[in-house]
Amino acid sequence: MVLLWKRAPVPARLRRAVRAWLDARYVTRVDHRHDIKDALREVQAVGRELATLRREVERLRTQVTALAAEPKQPAPPDSARRAKWDEAHRLATETATAMDRLLQNEVLLWQAVDRIDATLGKRVEGVA
Amino acid sequence: MRVAWTADGESWRLDFRLDPEDSLTGTVTDGARVLLATNSCAVRLPRPLADVHPDLLALAAWTVVAPYTRRRIAFDRPVSPGVAAAIELGWGIEAGPVGGTPRDGSRLAVSYSGGADSAAVAAILRDAPLVHFQRVSHPRVPNRWAHYRSDVLARLAVATGRELAVVRSDLEFTLAEPRPGYPEHHAVAAGAALLADELDLGGIAFGYEMGSRWLGGGRYLLRYTPDNPMWSATGKWGTLFAAAGLRLVLPVGGVSEATTMRIALGSELREQVRWCLRGDDGGACGTCGKCLYKELIRAAIERRPLDTPITADRPVAAKWQKPPPYGGQEMIEYGCARVPGIESTPFATAARHLGATVESTSWLDRCYPPALEEIPDPWRKQVEDFMAEEVGLMSEDEVRRVESWGAR
Numbered sequence: 459m460v461l462l463w464k465r466a467p468v469p470a471r472l473r474r475a476v477r478a479w480l481d482a483r484y485v486t487r488v489d490h491r492h493d494i495k496d497a498l499r500e501v502q503a504v505g506r507e508l509a510t511l512r513r514e515v516e517r518l519r520t521q522v523t524a525l526a527a528e529p530k531q532p533a534p535p536d537s538a539r540r541a542k543w544d545e546a547h548r549l550a551t552e553t554a555t556a557m558d559r560l561l562q563n564e565v566l567l568w569q570a571v572d573r574i575d576a577t578l579g580k581r582v583e584g585v586a
Numbered sequence: 587m588r589v590a591w592t593a594d595g596e597s598w599r600l601d602f603r604l605d606p607e608d609s610l611t612g613t614v615t616d617g618a619r620v621l622l623a624t625n626s627c628a629v630r631l632p633r634p635l636a637d638v639h640p641d642l643l644a645l646a647a648w649t650v651v652a653p654y655t656r657r658r659i660a661f662d663r664p665v666s667p668g669v670a671a672a673i674e675l676g677w678g679i680e681a682g683p684v685g686g687t688p689r690d691g692s693r694l695a696v697s698y699s700g701g702a703d704s705a706a707v708a709a710i711l712r713d714a715p716l717v718h719f720q721r722v723s724h725p726r727v728p729n730r731w732a733h734y735r736s737d738v739l740a741r742l743a744v745a746t747g748r749e750l751a752v753v754r755s756d757l758e759f760t761l762a763e764p765r766p767g768y769p770e771h772h773a774v775a776a777g778a779a780l781l782a783d784e785l786d787l788g789g790i791a792f793g794y795e796m797g798s799r800w801l802g803g804g805r806y807l808l809r810y811t812p813d814n815p816m817w818s819a820t821g822k823w824g825t826l827f828a829a830a831g832l833r834l835v836l837p838v839g840g841v842s843e844a845t846t847m848r849i850a851l852g853s854e855l856r857e858q859v860r861w862c863l864r865g866d867d868g869g870a871c872g873t874c875g876k877c878l879y880k881e882l883i884r885a886a887i888e889r890r891p892l893d894t895p896i897t898a899d900r901p902v903a904a905k906w907q908k909p910p911p912y913g914g915q916e917m918i919e920y921g922c923a924r925v926p927g928i929e930s931t932p933f934a935t936a937a938r939h940l941g942a943t944v945e946s947t948s949w950l951d952r953c954y955p956p957a958l959e960e961i962p963d964p965w966r967k968q969v970e971d972f973m974a975e976e977v978g979l980m981s982e983d984e985v986r987r988v989e990s991w992g993a994r
């Protein structure tokens with residue numbers, strides 16, 4: 459269109475009028491198309507969210523069913539649970555302390571082994 | 587003591603064996619008693635290295651085993667005569683085998699913890715590479731200190747955007763008592779030592795400030811310590827590091843923690859500064875003893891009331907309810923003199939005992955010149971210029987305040 463105007467000059471007033479008319483139609487249609495597109499996108503997004511929610515509901519429902527299917531056990535009284543935790547904590551602490559001693563004993567054991575090695579080495583040297 | 591290094595990819599494993607006269611108990615250079623937990627540890631470098639100079643391996647090993655060594659140290663590779671002599675003269679420990687040639691380098695790296703002190707050093711040495719020590723669990727030692735968020739500190743170091751090497755090590759777990767930690771303070775530089783040839787390092791800059799270097803640090807209370815065996819350039823560690831071609835440099839050795847905090851928070855590293863070991867990615871915990879101490883200093887430099895949920899009855903505030911002396915007392919005086927409303931904070935008792943004023947603590951806002959003289963030649967000018975421009979040097983009267991510290 460630019461080329462056309464260049465080749466055949468059109469009076470400025472007419473050109474303005476035509477362009478305004480074209481622009482009005484063009485802009486409206488484009489806007490309209492955008493609106494529809496936006497709305498569609500919104501619908502699609504909501505659809506996806508719904509699908510996710512549905513999956514989440516499904517997951518929770520199966521979980522609830524599974525839990526309900528489990529043999530019913532009375533919740534242990536708080537003191538019993540606390541005793542269990544205390545016991546686990548005691549065991550963990552004592553194991554860690556025992557581990558510390560074990561590692562230290564290992565160091566000392568190597569020290570003893572090396573000392574014997576050195577003594578034997580000297581004796582062998584003396585014999586040789 | 588006998589030590590041996592084994593390289594496995596980027597990981598360097600240190601095994602050590604006690605001689606008959608060695609024992610599980612030891613004494614650190616600062617006088618602290620320690621108990622050995624186990625006799626191996628590893629230092630994982632960012633990348634595999636073809637080899638490491640024996641002097642650097644010896645230096646790194648010595649930062650771990652020095653406390654437990656009674657009579658002699660046998661390295662697995664011959665060390666240079668200088669390194670052997672430094673250990674013999676400094677510790678009275680026979681060191682060998684001797685036979686290697688010395689090394690040297692030209693660059694200065696920053697031992698970067700991410701705290702205000704080392705961030706200040708990094709801000710002063712704008713182009714220096716950072717080496718960050720990241721604590722990792724020891725495969726054999728139960729980790730009772732999982733709240734120590736070394737991963738967060740390492741991420742913050744990366745976030746500085748500086749040239750950085752993160753070194754991961756479990757060497758702190760060779761210490762059973764008092765708790766896992768550096769066997770010698772210098773062990774923080776074990777990774778930097780192993781990387782020294784790779785990075786062409788001739789020096790390593792630490793964030794030890796005036797309190798640690800000249801005022802006795804946390805352990806020697808109220809004492810001027812020009813001959814500080816840990817950090818003076820001519821002390822036993824300074825001499826050993828120099829012998830290994832890695833000079834020990836304290837760019838902020840002449841300024842207080844108030845000044846390092848001011849420098850750090852005024853620098854582009856501000857967002858990455860973190861002195862708390864417990865906080866997560868969201869920030870410092872705000873409830874540990876270190877957070878309380880640093881908040882006092884920060885409130886003081888910002889001249890605002892203390893912002894802390896910690897009350898005087900909390901265990902972390904217990905020591906401030908007793909009369910002085912305190913470790914790092916100069917900063918407690920500085921804070922108490924400056925924080926508005928100190929009488930309604932956990933430091934109220936300390937403030938009453940100390941009776942410090944802005945005037946009596948103003949020397950802590952300037953640089954102690956002898957600390958600059960201690961910095962080796964290639965790097966001194968840069969630090970001198972920074973201190974002259976950004977901090978200012980102490981007057982003769984103020985210098986006397988440093989040198990008579992604890993003698994009042």
Ligand SMILES: [Zn+2]
Binds near residue numbers: 871
């Ligand atoms: Zn904290």
